[in-house]
Amino acid sequence: MCSAEPRAARIELFRDVARQQLPRLYRIARRIVGDEAEDAVQDCLLKAYQHVDQLRERSAASAWLVRILVNCCRDRLRGRARSQEDVDLDAMEDFSLYRTIAYEDPFPYSDSLHLDFLAEFSVDDVRQVLLRLPELYRIPVVLVYMQGFLAREVAEMLDTPLGTVLARLHRGRKAFEQQMWRYATEHGLLREGAR
Template sequence: MAVGLDAADSRVRDRHEQFRALAREQLPRLVSLARRLVGEDAEDAVQDCLLKAFQSMDQLRDEAAGQAWLTAILVNCCRDRGRARARHPQEVDLDEVEEFSLYRKIAYEDPFPYSDSLHLDFLAEFGPEDVHAVLMRLPPLYRVPLVLVHMEGFLAKEVARMLGVPLGTVLARLHRGRKLFEKEMWDYAESSGLLRKGRR
């Protein structure tokens, strides 16, 4: 009987050590992803994620799937936090977004009149903190798929499974999210003075 208990204790200790190793390895990536998904709530979301993952560690059968498994848990924790914070979803004028073209706007406004590479000069004004600020302006509905596909490298069908929505819905959100991101880039550049800097 004692041998059986020792073996069970040993398995529990092994699972705990496995979890600690996985969490240590993935923590920087999880924090980075959470910052892009929920901003200042990132640390709390990661803490929620690790707690839920620890509680359901027995569900992870294949260690190689650990990264994707933790990512799916984190995405759900971030969505839960977003739902709790926002009583009303952020409204977006989709017609205005669909008509917007960053390429045409930059060409028409000509913020860098002596430039031979106008669009590249515009993009060069954005530092990592500016891109993050623009990203955080997007409603989570569009931000989450954009981050997962374009920054984390997940396939759209994987994101659809994570979010529990049809693939077509994810593809539509990605399209609208990209258009909205372009529009927010222009608005951010105007409001933060990036265009004035470029005129110097």
């Protein structure tokens, strides 16, 4: 689609892409803002419609919508006016889920200790763990590991240097592991036959 296309054609393209991408947008928003996902998607679609003239090609439309959604989610997170969580980077770097599970041995007599641990988590449990991550790490983790974007694409979406995104991905993985262990401890998932 070239820039000379009439607005009506762009709006029709937007409608097609929005219908197709709606479930994906909702999944991404659920993982970033939790219960505010529907509102974030609605904000995204409204902003996308208002800027439909920026939509140039069908092949880029999906990434364009995700970028708008990420910005809407970030706005919602900022709007919550929570203080920035302090993250102990040293403790996070030293934590190893693999070593902790092996040391704690929550499922004695198991030949597949780590798989048994992961099997205790439902989809909702994983979502709750994700929501515990600071926004700084949550957004890149969701986009790269759960939505399949390349780190450089995420860097462009967030208008952040690639090295910064890579560092946030590394720290985000470590923080996710740490939060998984905490969540499992708090919710009694570390007992054999807990579910």
